Every structure is written in structure tokens, then in C-alpha cells.
Amino acid sequence: KNEVEQSPQNLTAQEGEFITINCSYSVGISALHWLQQHPGGGIVSLFMLSSGKKKHGRLIATINIQEKHSSLHITASHPRDSAVYICAVSPYTNTDKLIFGTGTRLQVFP
Amino acid sequence: DAGVTQSPTHLIKTRGQQVTLRCSPKSGHDTVSWYQQALGQGPQFIFQYYEEEERQRGNFPDRFSGHQFPNYSSELNVNALLLGDSALYLCASSSVGGTYEQYFGPGTRLTVT
Numbered sequence: 412k413n414e415v416e417q418s419p420q421n422l423t424a425q426e427g428e429f430i431t432i433n434c435s436y437s438v439g440i441s442a443l444h445w446l447q448q449h450p451g452g453g454i455v456s457l458f459m460l461s462s463g464k465k466k467h468g469r470l471i472a473t474i475n476i477q478e479k480h481s482s483l484h485i486t487a488s489h490p491r492d493s494a495v496y497i498c499a500v501s502p503y504t505n506t507d508k509l510i511f512g513t514g515t516r517l518q519v520f521p
Numbered sequence: 522d523a524g525v526t527q528s529p530t531h532l533i534k535t536r537g538q539q540v541t542l543r544c545s546p547k548s549g550h551d552t553v554s555w556y557q558q559a560l561g562q563g564p565q566f567i568f569q570y571y572e573e574e575e576r577q578r579g580n581f582p583d584r585f586s587g588h589q590f591p592n593y594s595s596e597l598n599v600n601a602l603l604l605g606d607s608a609l610y611l612c613a614s615s616s617v618g619g620t621y622e623q624y625f626g627p628g629t630r631l632t633v634t
Contacts, residue, residue: 415563441621442621442622444621444622444623446625451627452558452609452611452627452628452630453625453626453627453628454564454611454613454625454628455625456622456623456624456625459621459622497563497564499563499564501621505577506621507552507554507569507576507577508554508566508569508577508579509554509556509564509566509613509623510566511556511563511564511565512563513561513562513563514563
């Protein structure tokens with residue numbers, strides 16, 4: 412079993428829909444990261460959080476440390492949100508490296 | 522302020538050959554981590570360099586080696602290439618003593634034929 416699990420693996424939505432991507436992890440962490448990867452490969456950091464909730468524009472990330480679970484929400488989705496969203500954690504015992512989930516591929520259609 | 526840069530963008534090699542990938546960290550960062558991302562998978566940690574030394578290593582064979590230069594830039598070398606080494610290689614930079622945030626480069630896509 413992977414230390415970081417994401418669901419769903421694939422997600423399609425109509426423009427304007429509310430999107431939720433979930434991440435569960437099994438290790439103690441210092442921080443959790445949500446990343447976005449567009450076709451072509453480059454990864455952009457969306458959020459880094461260790462507690463509570465963060466919001467940036469139409470994106471919201473929440474984390475529940477006790478339940479070892481995080482969610483990424485996209486409100487009013489748009490075709491330009493189409494990308495792979497990756498959850499990664501910085502383990503408490505080894506903050507030097509990130510452990511990644513396999514990603515959620517999101518496609519938003521007009 | 523330049524972010525993380527990587528070169529080359531794409532590379533095609535033959536089995537058994539050797540390859541060198543390069544990474545320049547974001548200005549002000551002193552630590553470089555390398556990741557391998559196979560198609561459809563999340564990135565896997567290869568190793569991390571700080572103060573010109575390998576600080577951490579993931580579960581990769583000795584065919585994978587690296588180097589960090591005094592200006593903090595880094596190289597990833599892979600010897601005796603296998604078909605399974607075909608992947609996107611990502612470099613990320615960070616700062617010791619900073620937050621846990623890592624900044625990623627655009628990646629180098631390596632194809633081994």
C-alpha cells in the first residue's frame with residue numbers, strides 16, 4: 412500500500428462544477444503539499460499546509476492531521492484547470508524528501 | 522528572479538549509454554533534489570544534494586549518481602541506461618532552514634530506445 416493515496420485517479424467535470432480531490436497518508440508528516448502538473452511536465456506548487464485550511468483564488472485546501480486526510484477543492488471549475496493534481500507529504504522523520512501520490516487527472520469540459 | 526531551470530528539455534539515448542542531466546536551483550536556494558517520474562506515476566525521490574554532498578538517497582541503484590557544484594547547481598548522471606530509465610526527471614530546489622517547500626523545474630524527458 413502506498414504511503415500517499417489519492418482519489419479519484421481520474422475526474423471529468425463540466426465548466427462551473429465544484430471539484431474535490433482527496434488525499435490520505437499513512438505517515439506522520441511535517442507538511443502536506445498540493446501540486447499541479449500540466450502536460451509537458453512542469454510542476455507548480457499550489458499549497459503547503461500543516462494544519463487547517465488555505466485558500467487561493469478558486470482553490471481551497473484543507474487538512475485533518477488526526478485523520479491523516481487532506482482535500483483540494485476547486486470552485487467554479489474552468490477548462491484551464493485541466494491538469495494532474497498531485498498530493499505529496501514531507502515525512503516528519505525525513506523532511507528532506509517528498510513522498511508523492513500518483514496524482515488525479517482532471518479534465519474540465521466547456 | 523529565475524526559477525529552477527533544467528537542461529536539456531528532451532533527450533533520446535540508446536540502451537547502455539550514459540546521460541547527464543543538469544539543474545540550476547532557484548536563486549537563494551542551496552539544496553537540490555532529483556525525482557524520477559515514470560509515465561502515469563507520481564515522482565519518486567532519487568537523491569538530494571546539499572553542500573556538494575549527497576545528503577539523502579532513495580531506492581535507486583548506483584547507476585544513478587550526482588554532483589553539486591559550489592554555485593549550488595547539480596547534475597544527475599545515469600550509467601548503463603535501461604529501457605526502464607525512460608521517464609521525466611524533475612529537479613527541485615529548497616533552502617536548508619527554510620520551509621519545507623520545494624520549487625520544481627520543468628523537467629527533462631529521457632527516452633531510452
